[in-house]
Amino acid sequence: MSDLKIALIYFSATNVTRTYAEVIQKELISKGCEVKLFDVTSFSSRQKPLPLDNYNAFIFGFPVFGDFAPGVINDWLAKLKGNGTNCATYFTYGGRSTGYAHFHTRSLLKGAGFTVQFTAEFLGRHSINLAGWNLIPSRPDNNDFTIAKQFANLAVERFTADSAKPFCLQTPFAYDAKLAFLKNIEKKPERAPNQPVRIQENCSMCRLCETECPNQSFNADTGLSDPLKCISCFRCVYICPDKVIKVDDKMKEFYPHFLMQWSLTEEMAAAKKSRIITDFLEASC
Numbered sequence: 001m002s003d004l005k006i007a008l009i010y011f012s013a014t015n016v017t018r019t020y021a022e023v024i025q026k027e028l029i030s031k032g033c034e035v036k037l038f039d040v041t042s043f044s045s046r047q048k049p050l051p052l053d054n055y056n057a058f059i060f061g062f063p064v065f066g067d068f069a070p071g072v073i074n075d076w077l078a079k080l081k082g083n084g085t086n087c088a089t090y091f092t093y094g095g096r097s098t099g100y101a102h103f104h105t106r107s108l109l110k111g112a113g114f115t116v117q118f119t120a121e122f123l124g125r126h127s128i129n130l131a132g133w134n135l136i137p138s139r140p141d142n143n144d145f146t147i148a149k150q151f152a153n154l155a156v157e158r159f160t161a162d163s164a165k166p167f168c169l170q171t172p173f174a175y176d177a178k179l180a181f182l183k184n185i186e187k188k189p190e191r192a193p194n195q196p197v198r199i200q201e202n203c204s205m206c207r208l209c210e211t212e213c214p215n216q217s218f219n220a221d222t223g224l225s226d227p228l229k230c231i232s233c234f235r236c237v238y239i240c241p242d243k244v245i246k247v248d249d250k251m252k253e254f255y256p257h258f259l260m261q262w263s264l265t266e267e268m269a270a271a272k273k274s275r276i277i278t279d280f281l282e283a284s285c
Contacts, residue, residue, distance in 0.1 A: 004033040004159055005054065010061035011041050011073050013214065013233035016124030016140065017061045017092045023145050024059065024090075027152035041235065043216045046076045057159040058087035058114065060105070063127070063233075067099025070231060072215050074108060082114030086159050089119045090151060094126025095135040095269025096262055102277065117158040120151045122274040130234050131194065132252030135269050147274040154276060194251050195230040196237050198223025200244040209236035209245055218245075 008025055012018035018039065025035045036055070040046050052058075060077075062069040069077075069091070087109060091101045098121045106116045123144055126135035140148075196218070198209075203223070210220040217229035218236045223245075225236070237245050259265060 004057055004156065006033055006035045006057045006059060006155070006159070007038055007050065007052070007055040008035055008059045008061065009038040009040055009050070011063065011070060011214070012039070013041060013063065013235035014127045014130070014238040017063050019140060020090065020092060020122050020148050021061050023148045024152045027149045028155065031153065031156050033156065040073070040076065041214055042212045043214055044211065046072070050080070052081065056085065057155070058085060059155060060087060060089045060109070062091055062101070062105065064091050064093040064098050064101045065231065065233070067097070067101065069101050069105050070214065070233065072231065074104070077105070077108045077112060080112045082109065082112050085114055086117050087114045088117050088151070088155050088158065091119070091121045092124045093121060094124065094128070095272060096264060118154060118276065118278045120147070120274070120276040122148060123272055127234050128251055130237050131247040132249065133255050134266060144274045147276065151276055154278070194232065194247050195225040195227055196234060196245050196247050197225070198244050199246045203242050203244050206241060208239050208241070212236070212239055
């Protein structure tokens with residue numbers, strides 16, 4: 001029986017990252033670990049303090065939005081206090097790239113006092129498939145889940161090692177410029193040009209769209225999202241039980257341009273594989 005008590009913390013707008021969290025949790029439990037899932041997707045969930053002192057290891061799982069973890073998560077991570085505790089990260093993405101997410105999130109966690117041992121990236125259907133795209137709609141699959149189980153086993157190994165070396169990454173090319181660009185466009189309404197809206201009146205007013213919104217953007221009474229707050233995660237679209245929240249056709253029209261811009265095809269995206277990253281640099285970083 002392992003004495004590991006692991007907090008597995010995830011953000012999951014369309015349940016891809018959550019699915020991986022559940023697979024990893026199940027595998028860790030089979031190895032004798034005590035594992036608690038913490039869903040920090042909604043705004044309200046991130047206002048509650050995490051019982052960090054109750055755990056001796058952490059796993060953080062986030063989707064990749066525009067080369068980084070979601071901005072609301074980046075802001076939240078900086079407020080945590082890791083006190084040197086070991087952790088690992090994983091990122092889910094829809095077939096293009098994980099961008100700077102590994103490096104940037106590791107930097108935030110290091111600044112918050114965590115020791116990042118390793119990371120991983122897992123494939124999952126693209127969130128904008130809800131708006132008419134078609135990137136890896138059948139992922140994750142069994143091969144992805146196999147890598148997720150390997151991730152869990154490596155977590156046990158690294159978290160219990162006497163002298164594991166912390167994971168480290170060299171600063172990626174153009175990282176600083178990309179981060180500055182991202183922070184600049186997040187201040188403008190254009191950053192979320194296709195906010196979800198309620199398009200039908202037969203709504204049961206369950207208000208999930210409002211209470212589960214990651215950034216307090218969606219207003220259930222008006223059926224509109226705030227362009228200054230919406231992060232285009234499409235959580236409201238995904239969880240609406242009445243299926244009355246949609247995104248307009250502009251996202252679908254942009255799809256061919258997106259593929260061309262990134263020299264990507266649906267076949268190329270489908271051929272990508274989930275993977276674990278354990279490389280580190282000897283130099284302090």
